[in-house]
Amino acid sequence: MIQRKFQHTFTLLNVDRVQLDARWNYQHVISPYYRIYYIHDGDGSLSGAGGTVTLEPGFLYIIPSFTLCNMRCDSHLDQYFVQFFEDSTDGISLFAQQRSILKVAATEMDGLLFNRLLEINPGRGINRSDNPKVYEKDVYYREYQELNNLQNIAVSMETQGILWQLTARFLSQHATDGQEATPIPGKLAETLDYIALHLHAELTVNFLASRVNLHPDYFSRQFKAFTGTRPLNHIHEKRIERAQYLMATTRLSYAEISAQLGFGDISHFSKAFRKSTGMAPRDYRKQLYLVGFHHHPKNISE
Template sequence: MCTIHHTVKGTASAPVQLPLIHIVGDIAKKAGSGLGPRTIPDYELLYFPDASRSIYRIGDQAYTLDEPSFVLTRPGESHTYEYDIQQPARHLFIHFGLPDTHQALELLPMLRPGEASVIPVDDQLLVGMMKQILYISYAYPTRLQERGSAMLLTLLTELNGQLYDDPVRAQIKRLPSQIVKALDYIDEHIEEPIAVEMLANRSGWSHEHFSRSFMQYLGRTPRETIIQRRIERACQLLLYEEWSIKEVAYHVGFADENYFSRLFKTVKGMTATEYRRRYNNPVYRNLVPVKETETLYPANRILFNVHVQ
């Protein structure tokens, strides 16, 4: 039986037992067909890659799979699929068991009865793990429990995190491409004058819709966003470069040093000089700013560091 041992300095935990994979497949059902009602003796994780009008029913609840989604069915749950009448319903699926159910339910609350059944996710990393497990089952079936089970545990852990680690963020839709492109443009032209009307025109949206969308997704107006990103870039330059405050202001699009200083203190609650004095560290030297839209975490910093003695 495959296990993973988790150990933290000063403590020791029981080995984490990997799920046992039973059935793996990738099929496309005819439009208008269905499945069930049925119950299964094990767990089933499915991924529906296409937005459709297919419906997943479990108990008295019905879920329309109108965006790419993972579906989790637990042992003994009566469920039904009613597939879209207009298009085939493709889905990837993995049936699996839990050698230590009590331990698994402690680690992964989403496996408990009554928890979420449909998890809208279009994260290509998670989808890639699902596809890799299917590939291993096809190309290296004798290695499936060794390689695929560990990956399945990771996939389940990440899906569990989508639900419980940050439930507010899990409900936030991804930024529309028009907003991402606007943010990229601001970052790439931070030294230049940037008009909101121009950004709206580049997005293909009306000025009103563009501004409303910024408030909806970012919680601030386009003008406030431009200022915020200029100040954040200034914070980086204050730590990365030995420029004067005037030079920093110029490099983030402010011709008036006094106006920049007033805005900086309003946004950060301290002057630019105080910010540099408080956060200056030799480790920041020779760094360069990067676009903030490239990652889900702040770049140019050490995110986690376990000091080993």
């Protein structure tokens, strides 16, 4: 009998149904968590590197983590939304090869799933508003983690199951077949775990290859074959993703984040961050505040 182990788990941040208007107009949004929208009424748009996607009633949309996009509503939008973090045992996101906005026709079940998610997770909206000017208080990730920790096992399992079901709606047969046909070798899987836990350290190809008793050239070829990128590119990508995560979930200064991720100094960190995301760390943190996830950047020291 074939046994399938799920490598991906999700951590709920926000879920709500909101009535949006023209104030919902945010540019250059790139976040370390997923967004799924279910449009009940009205219209709007999402745009990114792949073009513009119209928000229409009766459709589901997903913005994978670390996907650059713009959000817009010209008049009215009745929208369900859920935001959540992804955790992967092999360090590879479900959408690592498809960082783009996706759209699928909604089913009756999708609406029921959103309503059930709201029912079992009350009070998880962003202060019932998309407008930062009317926020009653700052939003910190630890508050949502504490709420998750307070869930009983039944609610926790059901929440996880609903997030799996909603996310699965966007995973095409084509997108998942290749990954499942060739499972990643144990040595590479262990290396990915090691990298994720040691982003602060000096990580070289020679060192990583020697850890698993492989020749550096063979190790690099295998790494690229199974992850789609070379080891140093992967390390750089994970450091920047971790930096985005820390900006969204902590009050660490840029110097502290730089030190935690092995960049050496703020200048090196800032240049690397801008090159990968297209914006300076300060602008990225300001954007997190504008879309309602985090505290105002003026409270964070350089």
